[in-house]
Every structure is written in C-alpha cells, then in structure tokens.
Amino acid sequence: TGTTRPQRLLRAVQERATRGDSESVIAAIDHFCRHQEWAMNVGDEKGFILDSVVSEVSPQTALELGTYCGYSTVRIARLLPPGGHLITLEFNPNYAAVARQVIAWAGLEDMVQVVEGASGDWIPHLREHFGIESFDFVFLDHWKELYLPDIKLLEECGLLRKGTVLLADNVVCPGTPDYLEYVRKSQSYESHYFGSHLEYTRAEDGLEKSVYLG
Ligand SMILES: Nc1ncnc2c1ncn2CCOCCNC(=O)c1cc(-c2ccc(F)cc2)cc(O)c1O
Numbered sequence: 001t002g003t004t005r006p007q008r009l010l011r012a013v014q015e016r017a018t019r020g021d022s023e024s025v026i027a028a029i030d031h032f033c034r035h036q037e038w039a040m041n042v043g044d045e046k047g048f049i050l051d052s053v054v055s056e057v058s059p060q061t062a063l064e065l066g067t068y069c070g071y072s073t074v075r076i077a078r079l080l081p082p083g084g085h086l087i088t089l090e091f092n093p094n095y096a097a098v099a100r101q102v103i104a105w106a107g108l109e110d111m112v113q114v115v116e117g118a119s120g121d122w123i124p125h126l127r128e129h130f131g132i133e134s135f136d137f138v139f140l141d142h143w144k145e146l147y148l149p150d151i152k153l154l155e156e157c158g159l160l161r162k163g164t165v166l167l168a169d170n171v172v173c174p175g176t177p178d179y180l181e182y183v184r185k186s187q188s189y190e191s192h193y194f195g196s197h198l199e200y201t202r203a204e205d206g207l208e209k210s211v212y213l214g
C-alpha cells in the first residue's frame with residue numbers, strides 16, 4: 001500500500017509551491033500532471049477559460065461540483081471578489097482530504113468550504129445549511145451523467161437566479177451529451193461552447209458556459 005496519486009500530487013505541491021502563493025500551487029500541479037502523472041484537473045488551457053469566466057462574473061456565491069484535488073477550487077477562489085465564498089462538493093473523502101490541504105497551502109481556506117458527500121444529497125440542503133440564497137456561478141466537474149439531473153435539482157431548489165452562470169467541464173471528453181442538448185435547447189439558458197483540449201493532452205475537449213435566464 002503505497003501512496004495514492006492525489007497524495008503524490010499533494011506532496012508535489014508541498015515540495016514545489018510556496019505557502020500562500022496560489023499561482024505557485026497551480027503551477028506545481030500543472031508541472032506534476034505534465035511531467036509526472038496525468039490527473040483529471042481542469043488543467044492550464046481550460047483553466048485559462050475558467051479564469052476569464054470567473055473574473056467576468058466576479059461571484060459573491062460560487063458552487064463547484066467535484067473538487068478532486070482542489071486545483072479548480074484554487075483557480076476559482078483566487079479570483080473571488082472580497083466577501084466572495086466558494087462551496088465545493090466532493091464525494092470521495094480521500095480526494096476531499098487532499099483538496100483541503102492543497103487549498104490551505106494556497107492560503108485560500110477562508111474563502112472555501114469543502115463539503116463531503118454526493119451532490120444530489122447535498123444540493124437540497126445548501127440553503128438551510130450555508131444560508132445561501134442563490135449562486136452567482138456554478139462549475140460542474142463531477143460525474144458526467146450527474147450534470148443534467150443536478151442542474152434540474154438546482155433549478156427546483158431555487159438556487160439559480162436570472163443571470164447565474166454555469167460552466168461545465170468535459171462536455172466533449174468524457175462528454176455530457178444529455179446535458180449539452182438540454183442547455184442548448186432550453187429556453188431557460190443561453191449557451192456558448194469554448195473549444196479547448198483535455199487537460200495536459202491533445203485530445204479535443206471544451207467548456208460549455210450557460211447563463212440561466214429564469
Ligand atoms: N459531490 C459529488 N457528487 C457526485 N459525484 C461526485 C462528486 N464529487 C465527485 N464525484 C464523482 C467523480 O468525480 C470526478 C469526475 N471527473 C471526471 O470523471 C473526469 C474525467 C476525465 C477523464 C478521465 C479519463 C479519460 F481518459 C479522459 C477524461 C477528465 C476530467 O476533467 C474529469 O473531470
């Protein structure tokens with residue numbers, strides 16, 4: 001029983017990145033994934049698109065579905081405006097444990113809440129548990145077949161408002177066909193595809209940005 005990949009990724013952060021410097025944490029993870037071991041972070045190329053959307057929205061309240069090691073959590077949290085807060089849901093307790101340490105190494109623990117559990121179980125309780133009225137921004141990066149049911153659940157729970165921006169990773173690879181069809185056809189969303197590549201590879205992938213129209 002050696003270490004897991006997330007544990008090796010965390011060690012690379014602790015060895016290569018400067019405490020409190022989120023840029024160096026992002027760079028350390030990208031270096032590890034390019035030169036040591038591939039891992040399913042959104043990566044630098046799609047991460048640049050994520051940065052531009054987060055900067056444009058400048059969310060006070062943000063939700064991430066699928067934390068993994070906290071790479072996109074750090075990318076989002078470092079761009080939040082004063083008072084901004086990010087809730088990130090992670091199913092796997094081992095991933096969540098690594099993510100908390102990565103987020104702390106970046107010095108962003110005060111803006112982020114890592115919540116362990118399944119998205120479908122937690123979404124109906126976010127309002128009462130965290131005092132959230134609605135989300136300004138949602139990043140979808142968890143099980144690809146849960147993207148569609150989970151945005152329908154967010155709608156039903158009244159957690160989306162006119163103008164909420166959804167950004168979905170992996171809409172080409174591994175792919176989220178039912179989600180794409182829904183947001184592109186629904187009168188309740190204005191959708192746009194940002195073509196890119198699967199993290200650290202030349203395979204095609206992209207992000208779908210969808211604005212909820214209410
Ligand atoms: N809170 C929650 N509730 C429910 N479920 C949850 C949860 N939190 C986590 N999960 C479950 C799973 O989370 C990880 C999902 N991410 C991916 O699977 C993923 C896979 C690839 C990939 C892999 C292999 C290839 F060959 C090509 C591409 C690339 C990516 O960028 C990915 O994001």
Ligand SMILES: [Mg+2]
Pocket residue numbers: 040041042141169170
């Ligand atoms: Mg992904």
